Amino acid sequence: AQSVSQHNHHVILSEAASLELGCNYSYGGTVNLFWYVQYPGQHLQLLLKYFSGDPLVKGIKGFEAEFIKSKFSFNLRKPSVQWSDTAEYFCAVNPPGNQFYFGTGTSLTVIP
């Protein structure tokens, strides 16, 4: 069965610190890759996505992620976090035409 692993369950950072959240998946075929974010009291929103092409993708709010095929990884990064980035972050993998597989989520708290 496909699985998605997010290595960090809870992350606490001070504002302006750099962020990297790990995501690894197990699936040998072509996949679409996503990071979703859920801000407090809101619904899941797309942060960024990778379908093909340049493995370094940029999303909203200064986030980016790098797809490394050989490592089955799709790590999320942001050079300088803000208090408003406090949220829960989910990595998701989607073999085209199939369901979306999610990781357990990473709760990020940014301290002003």
Added chain:
Amino acid sequence: EAGVTQFPSHSVIEKGQTVTLRCDPISGHDNLYWYRRVMGKEIKFLLHFVKESKQDESGMPNNRFLAERTGGTYSTLKVQPAELEDSGVYFCASSPLGRGHTEAFFGQGTRLTVV
């Protein structure tokens, strides 16, 4: 354009009762997914509709759960009878059909508490 909407946003029911959750996908989206998140755990797949047909229902936990999507528009997920372990947040998502590369658009979720 309206997003994915779910009703109700919260539901508290007693063990043994029945609850029906509703999801209205984005208009024109043939793919409709149901997911559940139990507190602190991963978002787990329940099932996937393509139009009115169940494409994949491998994630449905047991026969107390019944999902329908008559007419290929909105979907309902009924839990009957509800058990304590059914508590969690139920998410619905939709996406267009026919394109291999598309994101899923999520509703705000229904928080179900079984007491």
